[in-house]
Amino acid sequence: MEHFTTESWFPKYFEYTYGIDIPKHLDTLVEKGYALVQTAFDSLDHLNATMKKSILKKKGVTGLSKMEAADLNQALHDYFSEELADHFSIRGYKLTSKGEQALKDHQTIIDRHPKKNL
Structure with a gap:
């Protein structure tokens, strides 16, 4: 998540294929305490x-x-x-400890999705 920013561009397939409105979902993650918007210095x-x-x-x-x-x-x-x-x-986005735990708790879901070779 540390690579996502308030100015990140997201491919349209997230919305069209998965029905995910990323900006809206990022706001929800912040509201629910899974992520935070970093300060200017961060x-x-x-x-x-x-x-x-x-x-x-x-x-x-x-x-x-x-x-x-x-x-x-x-x-x-x-x-x-x-x-x-x-x-x-x-501004960057950063996972909170609650967000990191949620990823650990749902690793099987993450593993089912294709990964990019970086």
Whole structure:
């Protein structure tokens, strides 16, 4: 679930083949405590370096061209508090312990569905 974001695109076959409205079902999973929407800071992995540099540049941070990914993340933590959320909208989804347990409890259902070789 950590790969899904509030801006993820989902194939139409979920809806047409399985009758699953993914955005609606994700909202339900969050409402019922199986997943949560991550904070802006927890969602930084979904931004590329250019996006992070742009946010920092607006804040007046210099020396961005020399910064590596970890440096950019640290700078975002150093220069921003909760207002970071105002600078980008993408958020990741994460399973809660309740969601992880539900997957374990229903592994046989998951095993019946085709898997992608990654």
